Amino acid sequence: MASLESLLAAGAAPPAEGGKVAYEHPLVQRYASKEMSFVWSPVxxxxxxxLLWIALATAEKELGxxxxxxxxxEMRSQVDNIDWDYAAKKEAEFRHDVMGHVHAxxxxxxxxxxxxxxxxxxxxxxxxxxxxxxxxxxLLLRRKLVKFLDVMKAFAAEHRALPTLGFTHYQPAQLTTVGKRATLWMQDFVLDVAALERCIEDLPMRGVKGTTGTQATxxxxxxxxxxxxxxxxxxxxELMGFDKWIPVSGQTYSRKIDYQVLTVxxxxxxxxxxxxxDVRLLANLKEVEEPFAKTQIGSSAMAYKRNPMRCERTCSLARYLMGLPAMAAQTHASxxxxxxxxxxxxxxxxxPEGFLSADVIVTLLTNIADGMHVWPGVVRARVMAELPFMATENILMACVKAGGDRQDLHEKIRVHSMAAGMAVKGEGKPxxxxxxxxxxxxxxxxxxxxLASLIDPSLFIGRSPEQVDEFLAECVDPILDKHQALLKEENVDDVNV
Incomplete structure (x- = not known):
């Protein structure tokens, strides 16, 4: 019988045959959609x-x-006839990928x-x-972002007036609504769509510049x-479908463009x-949860758990993506x-990894938003646990209007508030x-x-419902209206969400 030591030693080298013995990139194998993978594929x-060689030859012929x-x-008829083995053979011979494919x-x-x-x-x-x-x-990422905003719009509208406890410093603060909080998330993505639009609009081709950019040849x-x-x-x-090109170049287009794209x-x-x-924190509070499949297992040991794995995966990939612009900045500078x-x-x-990561992130976001579950009872319970402190000013003013002494009432409600706070924190009582x-x-x-009317949560949410309505009408709807065609396109999303 083989010992553990011998099995460990045998696993130090790949087997002679069979099995998956080569590294598989998780962005492609596990996460990214077929659409985005194709954009960065060898094909x-x-x-x-x-197509560029055809465009160049076409323009050269037009000019004499x-x-x-x-x-x-002949070139047009053979554009999809790529002999990969022949190209690899020529690349190995010339040690030059472009010349390998010229010959192929x-x-x-x-x-x-x-x-x-x-x-x-x-x-x-x-x-x-x-x-x-x-x-x-x-363009693909914009389409997916627009669809995400469409899904989030429905979520924000549904919960536009549901009071929830706001947090500053992750400490209880004034009330907001679940829908209003969603618009805070959405506003960031509205800014992202605008940045994406500018990037698409301003993106230039390198064009025909020559070996050092002088066009001497x-x-x-x-x-x-x-x-x-x-x-x-x-x-x-023009033949390649662009209307802008870089004014001057060396041999390459400025690598600052890569940095700007990755920054978006x-x-x-x-x-x-x-x-x-935020959703992960709310899941801990049991107020809001991401979708959870009927047969999904949250933990291999703790069967009761509903871990927010979609949000965690999104954060994990987002952390990776946020680090890429620094690499592009260093590349340009050097x-x-x-x-x-x-x-x-x-x-x-x-x-490619920047776009593959972004593709997975936005797909996950849409999946999360489409099935995000709110637990109103828990939301209200947390509101009511904190609301009495916030309502003291309303109580004080109502009693003063009824003829009470403001200073005397203020001292009494201060004493009651301190005592209630000690009971909550010191004794764990409601x-x-x-x-x-x-x-x-x-x-x-x-x-x-x-007294009950003075602590109605809807009195403490300010203009939150109206702000949701205004934000959706003024900031989100124009994007959705502009891109109605994109909303009708179907995603080929085979992402493991």
């Missing part, structure tokens, strides 16, 4: 490389270079091979594809015609962490002159301040139903 990346319609048609494309487009990548440098396909992927990922191709080089850049950008994603993560952190290659490996990780007031003849003017 999307290398297909976009081919010797490129035939037959060559362009040329292998199925022999007539077009002489003009594929004409005048371009590797960053023409690399950087421009990054921007295409960033744009498509931003293209100027040579067009016999020194500066206007044709400028037109080539504009036309390629970090903003979404910050908002998510804030909301889910780029020497026209470029260095120390940006390459890290960008292969933080760009708050009996109202019983003390009801038993003191000095407050006879408010005894009976009058």
């Amino acid at each position: 999307k990346k290398f297909r976009t490389w081919r 270079l010797d490129i035939t319609d037959e060559q362009l048609e 494309f040329g292998h199925v487009c022999p007539k077009a091979m002489p003009i594929i990548h004409l005048g371009a440098t590797s960053c023409f396909v690399g950087d421009n594809t990054d921007i295409v992927q960033i744009r498509d990922a931003l 293209f100027l040579q191709l067009f016999d020194g015609d500066h206007d044709k080089v400028k037109t080539l850049n504009r036309r390629v950008v 994603l970090s903003g979404v993560a910050q908002s998510a962490y804030k909301m889910c952190g 780029q020497w002159f026209e470029r260095t290659l120390d940006d390459s490996a890290i960008r292969r990780m933080y760009l 708050n009996d301040l109202m019983d003390r007031v009801a038993g003191d003849p000095a407050f006879e003017a408010v005894h009976g139903e009058k």
Whole structure:
């Protein structure tokens, strides 16, 4: 019989065959949707490389270079015919990924091979594809954020007037409502949508810039015609569906753009962490809980538990995402002159991982919001445990209006309040301040139903319900109205929530 020591030793190296012996990225294997995974997939990346080569050749032909319609048609007909093995073989031979795929494309487009990548440098396909992927990922994330706001709108409206205990410093404060608290979360995401919109609107392509950004090769191709080089850049950008390009570049587009994009994603993560952190605290108070499946197990040991695992997962991924902009900032700051290659490996990780994380976060948020459960009885019980202290001013004023002495009444209610507080904290008893007031003849003017009316929670929520209505109408509805088409699209969300 094998000993534990021998089993441990045997597990130190991978088996000769069978089993899952390679690292699997959890963002792809466990969490992210098929949609976002596809945006950062090899198929999307290398297909976009081919589209860029077609756009470049198309524009070059339009401007007079010797490129035939037959060559362009051959490229278009083979755009999806990627021989992965051949590309890998050529990349290993040349030790250059772009040239590996140039030859793989040329292998199925022999007539077009002489003009594929004409005048371009590797960053023409690399950087421009990054921007295409960033744009498509931003559009997908915007769609999911809009749908999340739509779900949250229903939650906020439903609970617009349900009084709940507010907290400052996580200490009991004045009342608010469950719906009003939800608008605090939503307001952060409204700001995130606005930042996302600006990012999409302002996102530029690298365009056609050449080896060090001088466009020297293209100027040579067009016999020194500066206007044709400028037109080539504009036309390629247009063919790829963009209307902006960076004015100047070195070999790459400024890596500050990556930082700005990841900062927008970090903003979404910050908002998510804030909301889910609050829900986790409320779950401990048993006031609000995230969805809990019928057969879900909260703890392997403590069968009674309902752990807020969706919110915890969201916070975990949000913490990771919030750390990525610092990497992008350091990458941009360390780029020497026209470029260095120390940006390459890290960008292969933080760009896709930033969007994959954001994708999972927003999907989880929508799932949480769609099934978030409020326990009104518990909410009210906590309100009523604290409300007597808050109602003392109302009681005092009502008794003064009935002819009482303000100073004498103030001292009496102060003494009662201190005694009630000591009973709560020192003896663990319920708050009996109202019983003390009801038993003191000095407050006879408010005894009976009058006293109960003075501690109605709805009197202490200010304009919370109206603020919810106004926020939804003025801040959320314009976003939903603007993106009605997005709300009708179906998500391909296979995320493990």
